[in-house]
Amino acid sequence: MDKVKIGTCWLDGCSGCHMSLLDLDEGIVGVLEKADIVFGPLVDAQEWPEGVDVALIEGAVSSQDDLDLALTARERSKIVVALGDCAVTGNVPSMRNGIPTRKLLERVYVEGATEGRGVPTDGVPALLKQAEPLHSAIKVDVHVPGCPPKPDAILFVVGALLEGRMPDLGSKLRFG
Amino acid sequence: MTEKVKVRIDGEVIAATAGQTILEVARANGKYIPALCYMEGLSAVGACRLCMVEVSGVARLLPACTTPVQEGLAVNTSSPQLESYRKIAIELLLVERNHVCAVCVSSGHCELQTLAQDHGVTYVRYPYNFPRLTVDATHPRYVLDHNRCVLCSRCVRTCAEVEGAHVWDMAGRGIQTRLVSELQRPWGESTTCTSCGKCVQACPTGAMAEKGWGVEEMTKKRAVVSRLSSIREGQ
Amino acid sequence: MTAGLVTAPPRSEDRDLIDRIIGEQAGHTGALLGILAKLQDHNRDKYLPMETLEYVAKRTGLPESQVYSVATFFALFNLDPQGKHTVAICRGTACHTRGSRALLERVKLQLGMQETGDGADKVALTTPDRRFTIRTVACFGQCALAPVAEIDHSIRGHVTEQALIREVEGLRRERVR
Numbered sequence: 001m002d003k004v005k006i007g008t009c010w011l012d013g014c015s016g017c018h019m020s021l022l023d024l025d026e027g028i029v030g031v032l033e034k035a036d037i038v039f040g041p042l043v044d045a046q047e048w049p050e051g052v053d054v055a056l057i058e059g060a061v062s063s064q065d066d067l068d069l070a071l072t073a074r075e076r077s078k079i080v081v082a083l084g085d086c087a088v089t090g091n092v093p094s095m096r097n098g099i100p101t102r103k104l105l106e107r108v109y110v111e112g113a114t115e116g117r118g119v120p121t122d123g124v125p126a127l128l129k130q131a132e133p134l135h136s137a138i139k140v141d142v143h144v145p146g147c148p149p150k151p152d153a154i155l156f157v158v159g160a161l162l163e164g165r166m167p168d169l170g171s172k173l174r175f176g
Numbered sequence: 177m178t179e180k181v182k183v184r185i186d187g188e189v190i191a192a193t194a195g196q197t198i199l200e201v202a203r204a205n206g207k208y209i210p211a212l213c214y215m216e217g218l219s220a221v222g223a224c225r226l227c228m229v230e231v232s233g234v235a236r237l238l239p240a241c242t243t244p245v246q247e248g249l250a251v252n253t254s255s256p257q258l259e260s261y262r263k264i265a266i267e268l269l270l271v272e273r274n275h276v277c278a279v280c281v282s283s284g285h286c287e288l289q290t291l292a293q294d295h296g297v298t299y300v301r302y303p304y305n306f307p308r309l310t311v312d313a314t315h316p317r318y319v320l321d322h323n324r325c326v327l328c329s330r331c332v333r334t335c336a337e338v339e340g341a342h343v344w345d346m347a348g349r350g351i352q353t354r355l356v357s358e359l360q361r362p363w364g365e366s367t368t369c370t371s372c373g374k375c376v377q378a379c380p381t382g383a384m385a386e387k388g389w390g391v392e393e394m395t396k397k398r399a400v401v402s403r404l405s406s407i408r409e410g411q
Numbered sequence: 412m413t414a415g416l417v418t419a420p421p422r423s424e425d426r427d428l429i430d431r432i433i434g435e436q437a438g439h440t441g442a443l444l445g446i447l448a449k450l451q452d453h454n455r456d457k458y459l460p461m462e463t464l465e466y467v468a469k470r471t472g473l474p475e476s477q478v479y480s481v482a483t484f485f486a487l488f489n490l491d492p493q494g495k496h497t498v499a500i501c502r503g504t505a506c507h508t509r510g511s512r513a514l515l516e517r518v519k520l521q522l523g524m525q526e527t528g529d530g531a532d533k534v535a536l537t538t539p540d541r542r543f544t545i546r547t548v549a550c551f552g553q554c555a556l557a558p559v560a561e562i563d564h565s566i567r568g569h570v571t572e573q574a575l576i577r578e579v580e581g582l583r584r585e586r587v588r
Contacts, residue, residue, distance in 0.1 A: 085278055088299045089270075090306075092278055098308030130306060135299060143299035147278035174293035176277025176284070176392075336474070345476035347483040352533075358475040359464055368474070 004162055006031075007052040007077060008040030011066035012093040012131055013059030015041070017084035020148035021056070027155045034162045052077040054161050056154075060086045060093040061137045065125035074138040079161060082134040083154070085147040085175055093131035101127045142167060145175045184250040192245045199227055199240035202253060209253050210262060210291055212269075212380055213328035214241040215398065217405025218337055224328055225265050226291065229253050237261070259295070266292050267300045272351070273307060274323040275381070281394035282382030288326060289381075305351075312357075314364030317387055318376050325355055325383035331375035338405050343369045355383075374401050421462045428453060429463065433470050443473060443481055447488060456492035456541070486548070494537045494544035496582050498562050498575075502533075503550030505557040514558055517572045518545055521579055542583070 010018060018041060024031065038052060039045045048069065055077035061067055074080055085091035096104055105119045105127065134140050144157055153173055160167035179194040185207055192201040197220065202209050212224040220241040227240040230252035237258070240251070252258075269275075269288060277283045291297075309322035329346060332355070336342040343366055347356040357363050376384040378401045385394045421429065432449045436442040446467060451459050459482055468475040482488045500506075500515045515534065522543050524536050535546040553559045556568025562578055 082299065089276075090304060091276055094304065094306060095274065095276060095279075097304075097306035098274075133299070133304070136303065140299070145298050169296070169298055171293050171296050173298060174277070174289055175275075176280065176289060332476075342474035342476060345474070345480035347480055349484050356476060356479055359461055359468075359479045 004035040004053045005038045005049070005051060006035050006040075006054045006056065006158075007038055007048055007073060008042070008056040008083075009048070009058070009069055009073060010041065011057065011059030011070065011087070011134075012062030013084065013086040014092075015058070016148040017058035017086075018042075020084075020146075020151050021154055023151040024155055025151070027151065031155075031158055031162065035158075048072045048076055050076050053079065054158070055080045056083045056158075057081065057087050057134055058083045060090045060131040061128065061134060062093050062131035063125040063127050067128065067137055070134060070137050079141045080134075080138065081142045081144060081157060081161075082140045083144050084149055085145055087134040087140075088143045088145045089175060090131050090133045091147060094133075097130040101129060142169075144169070145173050147176050149173065181245055181247040181249075183245045183248070186251070186253055194244070194246065196245055197241055198229060198231075198238075198243050198245055198249070198251055201245055202240060202251070207253055209240050210294070211241055212287055212291065212326065213330065215330050215333075215378060215402065217402035218330065218333040218378075221329055221333070224269075224326070226262055228258060228261060230255060230258065263295050263297055266295055266297050267302055269326050270297070270300050271302045271304045273305070273309065273325060276323075279391055280324060280382040281385045281389045281391060282324075282396070284392045285395045286382060287380035312363050313387070314362035315366075315369070315371070316364065317371060318363070318373060319385055319387055320355070320363055321383050321385070322354060323383075324381045326381055327353055327355065328380060330378040330380065331355070331384060334374050334378040334401050338401055338408070339370060339372050339374055341368050341370055341372075344375060374404070377401055421460070421466050425463070426466065429466055429470065433467070437471075443467075443471065443478065444485075446471070447478075447482055451488060458489040458492050461490070489535075491535075491537065492541060494541050496542060496563050497544045497546065498560060498579065499546050499548045500534075501549075501551050501553075501557070501559040501561075502547045503554065503557075505554035506550075506559055509557040511558040511560075514560060514570060514572060514575055515545070515547065518575055518579060521576055543579070 008018065008021070037043055039048050055073045057070065057073060057080060059066065061070055082088045086093055109119045110117050142157060144153060146153060157167045181192050181194050183190055183192050183201060185202055185205065190201060190205050199209055199211060199214060209227045209229060211227040214220055214227060222239040222242040225239065228237040229240045231238050232250040270292065275288065277286070277289055280286065283289060311322065312320040327346065332344040332346065335344050343357050344355055347354050347360065357366050358368065363369065373386070376386060377397045379396065382394060429450060432446055436445045439445065447459060450463055450467070451457055464478050464482055465475065468478045482490065498518055500511055500518065502511055519536070522538055522545065524538065524545065533547055535544065537544045548561065551559050551561065551566060553566060553568060558570050560567050560570045560575060
């Protein structure tokens with residue numbers, strides 16, 4: 001039987017959910033017996049490949065690049081998991097949402113800069129009006145709240161998906 | 177005079193006293209009905225709509241915290257429909273303000289967070305409101321963060337009914353409703369606040385907190401407020 | 412909305428008026444509502460200054476927060492000075508579907524008003540010269556006449572942009588005379 005293909009990525013997040021993923025410790029061995037990680041910060045692939053079975057997406061949708069990657073991942077994956085509070089609720093990245101993006105950029109790149117003042121236009125993706133939860137941009141199949149979700153929770157979710165079941169999280173997880 | 181009545185909660189016959197509310201009888205008998213704005217020792221206002229129950233013979237749902245029991249009343253505290261309504265109520269509370277549990281002093285001890293978890297709210301189906309709200313840190317010991325306020329009014333009632341100062345009230349209406357101290361004075365400039373801190377202890381979320389605590393560090397002594405109230409009643 | 416800090420007590424003649432009105436209403440349940448309504452009626456700019464609210468609280472013995480709560484809950488009460496003329500546009504469902512948003516935008520444009528931009532549909536704006544206040548109303552209960560506008564307490568049905576602007580301009584010319 002072919003191995004299950006897992007893709008991971010982080011959008012507007014702190015990588016903490018990926019740290020939690022690494023914290024599966026020996027649990028990751030069991031996962032890798034059944035699955036290959038085909039995309040993500042942990043592997044070399046440059047582009048989200050076709051035919052991914054499970055997408056683990058960390059972070060809020062905050063920039064045009066985030067949105068593009070989320071849309072690609074959705075299109076090329078069977079099951080999308082919103083991993084952690086930023087992807088599930090917007091969380092910390094969404095705390096900027098009350099501030100117009102122009103003001104925000106000026107605050108950081110003009111008022112906050114000591115040299116090279118000016119809002120960059122090249123090399124950085126355009127900021128969206130608001131940082132939104134993943135499910136506001138694409139269809140999400142499983143939500144895994146937590147900041148970050150505990151390794152046990154990730155293993156529970158991934159374990160179920162590897163067995164071809166949808167995980168029933170019930171009251172196992174909380175926000176924060 | 178205390179008239180005894182018999183009621184049926186989830187099929188079980190329970191002896192109660194007339195004048196007690198459905199919620200009081202249920203809780204006294206170990207039955208779980210979720211509630212957020214209700215707090216023992218304070219008047220009930222029926223604001224959060226989490227304690228809605230089905231009463232036989234009544235077509236609409238009734239809030240358990242404000243509905244008095246009467247002889248022969250039959251109550252259903254849970255059903256798929258009630259569960260779906262309670263989930264909606266919790267989700268709407270979560271989208272109304274900016275509840276960022278990850279950076280909240282009350283995370284892990286928050287009643288809203290716990291309710292969401294208990295009811296299996298792993299995400300919110302409605303668009304977040306992301307309002308721009310203020311934080312009042314003018315009081316030397318306490319802080320009020322409107323981002324985390326659920327407008328349950330437990331602080332308002334605690335201050336008015338237990339402390340007797342009535343510093344707090346609700347201003348405005350609808351989505352614009354805000355907790356205010358006096359005539360919208362900063363908390364630190366209040367002339368009636370006694371700095372007793374009972375409002376802080378009564379607050380179910382991190383909206384009111386003691387200064388100096390980090391994330392997950394603020395635990396509330398909610399029982400203190402209820403106990404004070406019951407001692408006063410006994411006098 | 413006016414900030415909460417109270418700077419000056421009401422003038423003595425105002426205090427006398429407040430005392431008299433409170434005296435008339437005292438003892439009634441819900442007296443506060445009547446007191447505030449009367450005080451606003453007597454105010455030249457049809458509003459309740461903060462100093463008045465503070466004084467009412469002091470005289471009635473009610474908590475300031477409760478007085479403020481009542482004054483901000485009811486759309487009837489204004490905490491800011493109102494214009495000489497009031498144009499109220501109904502934003503109820505029936506009026507909305509019959510184009511009341513366009514009416515609102517048109518009259519705002521006519522009077523040179525900027526959007527407050529808080530995203531809420533509720534509007535209460537006064538021109539800097541205090542000639543006009545424009546406000547929205549949730550529903551006048553005259554849905555059959557939609558869209559409905561109220562100009563200085565007189566309700567107009569089936570309002571068109573042209574008719575509304577004609578009326579507003581008529582009121583504006585009054586000033587010149």
